[in-house]
Amino acid sequence: MKHLNIVLAAVAAICASACASKSESNPVTIGIVPAPTKLEVVEGKFVSAENASKVTTRINTSLAEEEYTLTIGRRGVEIAGGSETGVFWAIQTLEQIKVQCPADSIPCLKVIDRPAFPYRGSHLDCSRHFFSVDEVKGWIDMMAIHKLNYFHWHLTDDQGWRLEIKKYPLLTEIGSVRAQTKVGHYNDKAQGYDNTPYGGFYTQEEAREIVEYAAERHIQVIPEIEMPGHAVAAVTAYPWLGCSGKQVKVRETWGISDEVFCVSKNEVLDFIKDVIDEVCDIFPCEYFNIGGDECPTTEWEKCPSCQAYMKEHGIDTARGLQYDFTAKVEQYVLSKGRKMLGWQELADGCSDASTTILAWLGAEAGIKAAAKGMHTVMCPSQWCYLDYYQTREREKREPLAIGGYLPLSSVYSFDPLEGIPAEQHHFVRGVQGNVWCEYIPTMSHAQHMALPRLAAIAEIGWSGSEGKTSFDCFKARLTKGLVPVYQARGYNYATYEWE
Numbered sequence: 391m392k393h394l395n396i397v398l399a400a401v402a403a404i405c406a407s408a409c410a411s412k413s414e415s416n417p418v419t420i421g422i423v424p425a426p427t428k429l430e431v432v433e434g435k436f437v438s439a440e441n442a443s444k445v446t447t448r449i450n451t452s453l454a455e456e457e458y459t460l461t462i463g464r465r466g467v468e469i470a471g472g473s474e475t476g477v478f479w480a481i482q483t484l485e486q487i488k489v490q491c492p493a494d495s496i497p498c499l500k501v502i503d504r505p506a507f508p509y510r511g512s513h514l515d516c517s518r519h520f521f522s523v524d525e526v527k528g529w530i531d532m533m534a535i536h537k538l539n540y541f542h543w544h545l546t547d548d549q550g551w552r553l554e555i556k557k558y559p560l561l562t563e564i565g566s567v568r569a570q571t572k573v574g575h576y577n578d579k580a581q582g583y584d585n586t587p588y589g590g591f592y593t594q595e596e597a598r599e600i601v602e603y604a605a606e607r608h609i610q611v612i613p614e615i616e617m618p619g620h621a622v623a624a625v626t627a628y629p630w631l632g633c634s635g636k637q638v639k640v641r642e643t644w645g646i647s648d649e650v651f652c653v654s655k656n657e658v659l660d661f662i663k664d665v666i667d668e669v670c671d672i673f674p675c676e677y678f679n680i681g682g683d684e685c686p687t688t689e690w691e692k693c694p695s696c697q698a699y700m701k702e703h704g705i706d707t708a709r710g711l712q713y714d715f716t717a718k719v720e721q722y723v724l725s726k727g728r729k730m731l732g733w734q735e736l737a738d739g740c741s742d743a744s745t746t747i748l749a750w751l752g753a754e755a756g757i758k759a760a761a762k763g764m765h766t767v768m769c770p771s772q773w774c775y776l777d778y779y780q781t782r783e784r785e786k787r788e789p790l791a792i793g794g795y796l797p798l799s800s801v802y803s804f805d806p807l808e809g810i811p812a813e814q815h816h817f818v819r820g821v822q823g824n825v826w827c828e829y830i831p832t833m834s835h836a837q838h839m840a841l842p843r844l845a846a847i848a849e850i851g852w853s854g855s856e857g858k859t860s861f862d863c864f865k866a867r868l869t870k871g872l873v874p875v876y877q878a879r880g881y882n883y884a885t886y887e888w889e
């Protein structure tokens with residue numbers, strides 16, 4: 391209860407300083423996103439920009455790892471972090487403070503801050519469209535200013551395999567290139583294809599460079615290698631990975647393909663293990679994401695090998711084949727010292743307490759997972775899919791998108807703990823914003839979709855339910871603190887909220 395009182399006081403303090411201000415020119419009005427746990431402004435004393443640049447940092451091990459205190463005094467700035475990570479988050483807060491205050495009137499203040507959830511994620515689909523190493527680094531920079539700490543890197547899918555695997559060079563030689571791409575929306579059959587090859591991949595050296603770049607910003611990179619579905623690019627490169635063995639082609643349109651890995655063949659499982667070996671060597675992250683979503687069973691139902699396997703192992707349904715496969719992969723991932731992560735569809739196939747599911751089809755999957763004692767990261771599409779439209783005018787005003795309607799206020803309304811009993815809250819590891827890129831061909835466009843909605847995700851993850859403010863308060867803080875940072879960095883953020 392004591393903790394709750396502190397938090398409530400913190401919310402009051404933030405609103406008093408950021409939202410209840412009568413004058414926009416009031417120099418003590420400070421807006422910070424995500425909302426800090428506690429912010430105290432000392433009125434009447436101001437710091438010059440020069441002194442605000444005199445920053446001393448130290449580690450205070452009595453603080454939690456990501457926790458920090460930030461004190462702006464007349465002679466300079468003092469930062470204490472529970473670790474270098476806490477110090478780094480404090481510097482992000484300082485950037486927002488400095489960007490919104492006139493150079494000669496930065497108020498003296500103290501921030502005490504720590505995250506509500508340990509996992510605050512941002513997902514980027516680099517299969518449907520490919521982003522360069524520099525662009526991915528830019529995405530990581532963008533995450534850092536939001537204090538997001540897990541980059542979920544979607545590296546393989548039907549439309550392109552984007553990571554070099556040395557033992558299987560055709561994955562990228564063949565699997566990274568599609569001959570052409572669907573023009574317009576998937577449902578719009580009339581528009582045809584662009585007749586232009588599209589490709590790109592990351593060498594292992596480049597992927598390591600990105601991992602290192604992220605680590606310097608206290609962000610872990612989670613590789614996602616999709617299996618057993620969303621595997622057309624891999625099956626194109628090595629047709630023996632599929633059930634029929636027939637030559638297919640890297641998928642040129644969106645949606646879901648029936649062409650998946652043949653889960654009954656030993657050589658396919660060996661391939662998966664080889665890939666996991668190489669990927670684990672590149673990515674030190676505690677999580678390994680195996681995807682696991684949207685896997686049709688059509689091919690398995692026709693495949694003699696899969697049918698024989700089902701009989702031999704007493705598996706009653708074709709879906710049971712996926713669970714059997716997932717259980718084997720889970721064991722292998724665990725043997726590599728990693729936790730398995732994947733979309734909610736794999737929940738029934740795994741058994742280890744460390745395995746974590748991404749609840750995306752609705753919060754219900756996360757609620758069920760928590761009830762079963764499974765870890766979950768909440769990213770239900772109706773709140774966390776940042777590839778949806780942001781306005782009601784849709785195509786008239788916005789670039790083509792997959793569909794949906796998800797304005798900033800709806801994202802902010804999400805409560806990842808709703809419907810989950812308090813004793814199960816710890817199974818909810820956090821939240822994530824997902825950016826699927828079927829209709830997002832450039833990084834500038836990706837920024838337009840992510841910003842500012844990713845700020846709402848970041849605040850839900852960092853400030854938690856207890857630190858939540860009104861949407862108006864959130865928007866006021868966003869406008870004062872983060873938007874100027876977006877502008878200073880030249881991000882192509884969406885401006886619909888300010889029109």
Ligand SMILES: [Zn+2]
Binds near residue numbers: 633652653654689695
């Ligand atoms: Zn098969």
